[in-house]
Amino acid sequence: LVRLRARLARSQNTFGKTLLGLLSRDHLDDDAWDEIEDTLIGADIGVSVARQITDDLRTRVQVLGSRTPDEVRALLREELVKQIGPDLDRSLRTDRHGEKPAVLMVVGVNGTGKTTTTGKLARVLVGDGKTVVLGAADTFRAAAADQLQTWGERVGAQVVRKGEGADPASVAFDAVKQGIDTKVDTVIIDTAGRLHTKTGLMDELGKVKRVVEKQAAVDEVLLVLDATTGQNGMQQARVFAAVVNITGVVLTKLDGTAKGGIVVQVQRELGVPVKLVGLGEGPDDLAPFEPGAFVDAILG
Numbered sequence: 001l002v003r004l005r006a007r008l009a010r011s012q013n014t015f016g017k018t019l020l021g022l023l024s025r026d027h028l029d030d031d032a033w034d035e036i037e038d039t040l041i042g043a044d045i046g047v048s049v050a051r052q053i054t055d056d057l058r059t060r061v062q063v064l065g066s067r068t069p070d071e072v073r074a075l076l077r078e079e080l081v082k083q084i085g086p087d088l089d090r091s092l093r094t095d096r097h098g099e100k101p102a103v104l105m106v107v108g109v110n111g112t113g114k115t116t117t118t119g120k121l122a123r124v125l126v127g128d129g130k131t132v133v134l135g136a137a138d139t140f141r142a143a144a145a146d147q148l149q150t151w152g153e154r155v156g157a158q159v160v161r162k163g164e165g166a167d168p169a170s171v172a173f174d175a176v177k178q179g180i181d182t183k184v185d186t187v188i189i190d191t192a193g194r195l196h197t198k199t200g201l202m203d204e205l206g207k208v209k210r211v212v213e214k215q216a217a218v219d220e221v222l223l224v225l226d227a228t229t230g231q232n233g234m235q236q237a238r239v240f241a242a243v244v245n246i247t248g249v250v251l252t253k254l255d256g257t258a259k260g261g262i263v264v265q266v267q268r269e270l271g272v273p274v275k276l277v278g279l280g281e282g283p284d285d286l287a288p289f290e291p292g293a294f295v296d297a298i299l300g
């Protein structure tokens with residue numbers, strides 16, 4: 001939480017401060033409420049959600065009459081947490097069926113932070129005492145396998161890779177096989193995310209998943225989204241959701257944007273929870289997503 005707060009402080013705090021400032025005004029006229037709504041929309045929270053939060057706040061502020069800063073903060077906190085969904089199950093399914101290994105696929109557009117997230121995730125799992133195999137199924141991007149190899153060495157995970165241009169599904173198959181043969185707890189498959197043709201992507205990801213499922217159930221398909229890309233990221237999310245059954249979202253680069261509201265939008269549209277957030281490029285910069293802590297970090 002301390003980390004999250006520090007990381008978000010730089011980028012998101014202005015959003016929280018602006019909202020708190022607006023809500024603390026003595027006279028909240030229509031213009032002020034419009035500003036509040038605009039601030040929420042500016043944070044990529046989505047127009048309808050922004051309106052709903054604004055309406056709810058307006059009703060509650062009217063009931064309250066005069067407001068102390070603490071009351072304003074508590075109201076705003078409650079509304080934001082409510083919209084983010086405090087009751088969604090955000091746990092990673094790494095132990096669900098008790099059979100080893102659990103298999104996680106990491107998908108998303110190139111550049112969103114897939115490989116980095118795969119490495120960080122391995123770090124978390126190794127830290128929890130689990131053994132991990134990483135599958136470098138992003139065979140399209142030349143440096144991806146090297147990058148993953150470096151992560152593997154860094155965090156203490158095995159890496160399965162093949163040459164550039166190899167069939168991603170065969171790498172995924174081998175990674176799961178090695179996971180089974182060496183009895184590791186978790187296999188994480190890093191996939192390629194080129195979006196130039198939707199059919200190509202669909203074929204490839206579908207094939208990777210089918211091939212993996214010949215040997216083991218896929219427990220999680222994590223979609224990596226770059227929080228700084230706003231509506232573009234939402235568009236990508238729609239494409240991936242149409243192609244694979246996503247079980248959770250990892251929102252990366254939250255350290256570099258005031259547009260954390262995308263959390264709300266992506267959950268609404270995809271119907272899957274944000275499970276993890278990326279807060280930097282380092283090995284420990286991956287955190288579980290907790291709505292309360294997230295909102296507290298925003299509000300400062």
Ligand code: GDP
Nearest residue numbers: 110111112113114115116252253278279280281
């Ligand atoms: P991929 O193509 O999706 O596998 O993306 P990479 O994992 O190679 O990441 C692309 C760039 O984003 C790299 O420079 C990463 O270090 C950086 N990156 C990934 N996650 C984060 C994050 O949470 N915060 C920041 N600031 N940078 C990140």
